[in-house]
Amino acid sequence: MGFAARRHVRAAPVALTGPPVVEVPGRPRLATFPRVTTATLDWYGCATFRLRTAEGLTVMLDAYLDRVPTAAQSGVGVAEVGAELGPQDWILVGHAHFDHLYGAERLAATGARIVGSYESVRVMAAWGVPEEQLVPVSGGERVRLDAATTVRVLPGLHSCVWSRVPFPDADQVCLGEAGGTWQEHQEQLRAMFAGLPDLGPEVAAHLQAASQGERGDGGALVYVVETSEGSLLVQDTAGAWSGLLASESPDVAILAAAGRANRDGEPVQGTLAGFVAEEAGWLRPQRLVLSHHDAWLPGFAGAVDVGPIREAVAAAAPDTEFCELEYASGFRLFDGCAPRS
Numbered sequence: 094m095g096f097a098a099r100r101h102v103r104a105a106p107v108a109l110t111g112p113p114v115v116e117v118p119g120r121p122r123l124a125t126f127p128r129v130t131t132a133t134l135d136w137y138g139c140a141t142f143r144l145r146t147a148e149g150l151t152v153m154l155d156a157y158l159d160r161v162p163t164a165a166q167s168g169v170g171v172a173e174v175g176a177e178l179g180p181q182d183w184i185l186v187g188h189a190h191f192d193h194l195y196g197a198e199r200l201a202a203t204g205a206r207i208v209g210s211y212e213s214v215r216v217m218a219a220w221g222v223p224e225e226q227l228v229p230v231s232g233g234e235r236v237r238l239d240a241a242t243t244v245r246v247l248p249g250l251h252s253c254v255w256s257r258v259p260f261p262d263a264d265q266v267c268l269g270e271a272g273g274t275w276q277e278h279q280e281q282l283r284a285m286f287a288g289l290p291d292l293g294p295e296v297a298a299h300l301q302a303a304s305q306g307e308r309g310d311g312g313a314l315v316y317v318v319e320t321s322e323g324s325l326l327v328q329d330t331a332g333a334w335s336g337l338l339a340s341e342s343p344d345v346a347i348l349a350a351a352g353r354a355n356r357d358g359e360p361v362q363g364t365l366a367g368f369v370a371e372e373a374g375w376l377r378p379q380r381l382v383l384s385h386h387d388a389w390l391p392g393f394a395g396a397v398d399v400g401p402i403r404e405a406v407a408a409a410a411p412d413t414e415f416c417e418l419e420y421a422s423g424f425r426l427f428d429g430c431a432p433r434s
């Protein structure tokens with residue numbers, strides 16, 4: 094079967110082949126909450142989203158809700174999200190940096206379980222989250238979230254945050270910096286961190302509060318959530334193993350649009366817009382949503398102009414619908430980009 098022919102064949106919620114399902118104790122909600130609606134996806138800034146499935150399961154994608162006060166706010170924090178979470182729900186964390194993981198330790202007080210890298214899970218345990226709520230993964234697993242929903246885990250790559258141009262404009266051509274070693278990248282990271290105090294007292298206080306003792310990004314992960322209605326691929330930093338993403342065909346994709354992109358372990362020689370479009374060309378989703386493109390930390394990461402990305406995606410994946418969300422807004426995941434009522 095050709096690539097085009099399999100485009101809109103939706104994955105069965107329970108696959109007959111593939112890695113074994115990790116069964117985590119918990120009450121499936123399917124029998125208790127029959128499907129009465131359709132899945133929705135809401136954005137709360139940075140790479141934090143809330144997925145609600147047709148069966149009523151809530152899956153948080155990252156947990157960075159409480160941000161520095163000087164940044165634009167979504168109006169929805171840990172307190173608001175936590176009030177609606179319960180032990181049946183889940184938090185999928187893409188990597189261990191604070192702008193993804195910080196907040197999960199408090200959301201876990203609801204009993205919601207956390208899927209993340211071994212490093213993210215180590216940090217959560219250190220912050221008091223009970224082991225029975227933690228599911229450490231590294232890629233290759235399939236975790237059952239409820240009777241109708243599973244998530245497959247893929248190894249990802251973090252953007253080249255060590256780059257001398259860590260947050261280029263979307264259409265800014267970045268060349269060079271290939272072939273560096275871990276030691277050289279650490280040296281450049283130290284130089285970047287040395288400049289953080291210049292961002293002002295509010296940012297400094299926030300960074301101190303949000304620092305959880307993580308070791309780097311802890312290993313970036315990509316998730317493919319497979320629901321009764323379709324599949325959602327989730328990426329929270331602009332990096333990818335090309336061979337892995339090229340073999341995926343989700344119905345909807347969330348792709349990170351910030352930073353110097355990382356393809357197969359080396360900085361992309363080109364633009365961020367070009368990289369996102371390249372990924373869209375591999376995945377050919379029906380619908381594409383960007384993440385991480387907002388001004389989540391003033392003075393450090395400005396808002397990315399999505400115009401060049403929209404244009405590049407339209408050329409690389411002309412059949413893909415490009416969804417643009419405001420804070421605390423969303424859409425019906427498998428119906429189209431129109432704002433949900």
Ligand SMILES: [Zn+2]
Pocket residue numbers: 188190251310330
């Ligand atoms: Zn990060």
